[in-house]
Every structure is written in C-alpha cells, then in structure tokens.
Ligand SMILES: C[C@@](CO)(OP(=O)(O)O)[C@H](O)COP(=O)(O)OP(=O)(O)OC[C@H]1O[C@@H](n2ccc(N)nc2=O)[C@H](O)[C@@H]1O
C-alpha cells in the first residue's frame with residue numbers, strides 16, 4: 682500500500698516577537714502563507730516496524746535527525762503501531778532557508794501515516810502532535826492556506842486565504858541557524874513592528890497592494906546584520922520593481938510579491954543572472 686502527500690513551503694507575511702518565554706522560546710505573532718513550491722513524499726507500508734527514509738538530495742539527513750522520521754517515530758510510539766514505513770522524499774524546497782521545508786515534511790508525514798497506518802486522527806489531534814516536533818509543524822499540518830501563528834508558533838488561527846499572488850523566492854548561498862537568529866534578537870533594534878491587524882484587514886479585503894505595504898519581519902534586524910548580502914538582495918529586488926519584499930522566517934530566503942505577471946518574469950530572469958536558487962511560485 683502506498684500514500685502520496687505534497688509538502689508545501691511557507692512564507693511569513695509578518696513576524697513579530699512579543700517577548701521571551703520562561704522555556705527559552707520566544708512568544709511570536711506571525712502571519713503564515715503556503716506557496717506552491719512542494720516536496721513530494723511517498724509512504725510505502727513495510728513489514729516489521731522499521732522507519733526508513735530515502736531522499737533524492739544528499740545533504741538532507743535520512744536518519745533519526747530527519748523531521749519526517751521524528752514524526753513517524755512519534756506516531757509509532759504514541760499509538761503502539763506495529764507497522765513500518767519507507768518514505769521516499771523528493772526534495773524541491775531549499776534546506777535551512779526559512780521556508781519550513783523540514784517542518785512541512787514532518788506535517789505531511791503525520792497526514793500520510795494517519796492514512797497508511799489507519800490511525801483515524803483528526804486534524805486537531807495531528808496539530809497537537811505536530812507541536813512536539815517543532816514550532817512550525819502545526820501550521821504545516823493544514824497543508825495549504827493562510828493563518829496567524831501565536832505562542833511559540835504552534836497555536837494556529839486559520840484566516841481567509843490571501844488572494845492568489847505571484848511570488849519570487851530567492852535563496853542566497855548562505856546558511857543561517859534559526860536558534861542563533863532568535864538568540865541574537867534585540868527588540869530595541871527594531872524600528873518598525875508588524876501591524877498584524879492591518880495585514881489581516883488587507884487579506885480580508887483581498888487588497889494586494891495593502892498586503893505588500895504591510896509585509897514586516899522583526900528577524901530581518903538580526904539576519905541582515907549577520908549577513909549584509911541578504912539586505913542587499915532585498916534592496917535589489919525592490920529596485921527591480923517587486924511590489925513588496927521581505928525575508929521569510931529567520932532567512933536567508935527573501936521573497937518578492939510582484940503584482941504584474943509580465944514584470945515577475947522579467948525580474949525572475951534578472952535574478953537568475955546572479956542567483957542559483959530562484960523560484961517563481963504562487964500563493965496557494
Ligand atoms: C523563524 C520561523 C518563522 O516561521 O521559521 P524558520 O525560519 O525556521 O522557517 C519559526 O519560528 C521557527 O520554527 P522552527 O524552525 O519550527 O523552530 P523550532 O525547531 O521549534 O526551534 C528552533 C530554535 O529556534 C528558537 N525558537 C523557535 C521558535 C520560537 N518561537 N522561539 C524560539 O526561540 C529556539 O531556540 C529553538 O531551539
């Protein structure tokens with residue numbers, strides 16, 4: 682028996698930090714949006730209880746460090762499952778990019794194994810389990826759409842879908858650690874905080890221009906100071922004519938919303954001249 686699931690990347694339309702928590706995490710308020718850059722995952726039932734992972738790119742761990750493995754093991758232990766699985770992961774989402782690739786794989790594993798192992802879990806039950814794997818996994822359980830994430834990211838309020846928009850994603854050839862970025866966050870260095878209410882209104886009214894005007898991420902202050910080339914990339918995308926540009930999550934991916942289709946293709950080609958990893962995607 683085989684189950685196929687698609688794992689979508691996310692971008693943060695807003696990301697605000699409200700304070701530091703006693704558990705070491707940061708209290709966040711962020712608007713999350715899926716885009717149609719997807720990994721494909723194929724789950725095949727195995728005899729015995731082994732969990733094995735195969736991936737078509739060499740730099741993703743295929744052992745217990747893989748978030749998909751963690752999700753499978755958690756389900757197996759929690760529900761005393763005496764079945765195994767082989768997971769084939771076709772990777773398209775750049776790794777350590779601020780696009781929640783690993784989290785989305787973990788969420789797709791919860792959905793896939795819920796079917797393969799016939800666990801009959803509700804979405805809400807999967808969301809609860811997701812929080813034990815990572816802060817971004819809960820949002821990814823829903824598969825697609827727009828939401829506000831609070832707490833350490835695991836409390837999800839689903840909101841109306843953002844309008845369909847063309848997005849350019851650019852992943853610079855550097856690696857940033859989410860933990861290090863959060864550790865180095867200093868609220869006094871933030872000049873303008875996100876206005877979540879204004880962004881919500883913009884989405885409710887399907888006002889693309891207002892969405893572009895309200896993009897905001899307080900973690901830019903940290904990643905830009907560690908890697909000035911990420912800030913330069915943002916400036917470049919704005920000067921090329923993107924309508925709104927923001928770093929996603931802890932970075933280093935920078936995305937641009939381009940409201941005119943023809944202009945998006947032009948900017949895409951210009952960026953491909955000097956960046957390896959550029960993707961033209963849509964909100965979904
Ligand atoms: C910044 C964001 C924005 O969507 O995304 P990415 O850049 O990773 O895509 C998320 O908050 C990342 O979520 P995720 O990548 O799941 O984080 P986790 O594995 O739970 O935590 C990694 C580390 O980040 C820090 N962390 C994470 C979340 C949070 N609310 N406060 C924190 O301080 C902690 O130091 C933790 O050890």
Ligand SMILES: Nc1ncnc2c1ncn2[C@@H]1O[C@H](COP(=O)(O)OP(=O)(O)O)[C@@H](O)[C@H]1O
Pocket residue numbers: 740741742746747748749775776777778779780781782783784786787859930932
């Ligand atoms: N299924 C997975 N896909 C990608 N990376 C994974 C996966 N499982 C674990 N990782 C590890 O998780 C880390 C963060 O990866 P990723 O989820 O792509 O980052 P981000 O949340 O910044 O988008 C990397 O060090 C990577 O090796």
